[in-house]
Structures are given as C-alpha cells and as structure tokens.
Amino acid sequence: MNIEPKYRGWKEGVLTKELQSLGGTTLKKGQIVRYKRYKEFNENGFWTHKYEWHYIDQSNYNLIRSNKLLVKG
DSSP states (O other): OOOOOOOTTOEEEEESSOEEOTTSOEEOTTOEEEEEEEEEEOTTSOEEEEEEEEEEOTTSOOOEEESSOOEEO
16 A cells, blocks of 8 residues: 555544444544545535535545544544
8 A cells, every 4th residue: 555645724533433424435533544524515605514524445446535633643
C-alpha cells in the first residue's frame, strides 16, 4: 500500500468508530484516515449551520461522508 501525500486542507487522525459507505467500502476502527470538514447546504443553496465530515483512507480513496467527527488526534 503506497501512502499518497495529503491534499491541501486534509488532516489525519485515528478513526474511533467503524464507518461503512452505501457502496460497501469500510473504514475500520483504529485505522489512520484523512478527514475534512464541509458546510452542509440545503436544496436552495443556504447554509444549514451544520457540518459534514468527509473521510478517506491514506491512499486518498474510499470517500465516506458522515455528520459526526469520529477522529481522535
């Protein structure tokens, strides 16, 4: 497994809970992942004052989105 360099704005940490996407990919608890925070917008384009967290593995694949921050460190 090749570790790809981080993209701009992504942070790294250890996942505290297992995440599974609708497509079937899984990020395991204790795995080092990269994460980034995004603002949530409604269908009219207005910010809902909530955030969405995007998680990827160290090879910058397997994107999983969640409404909770599940990273330690």
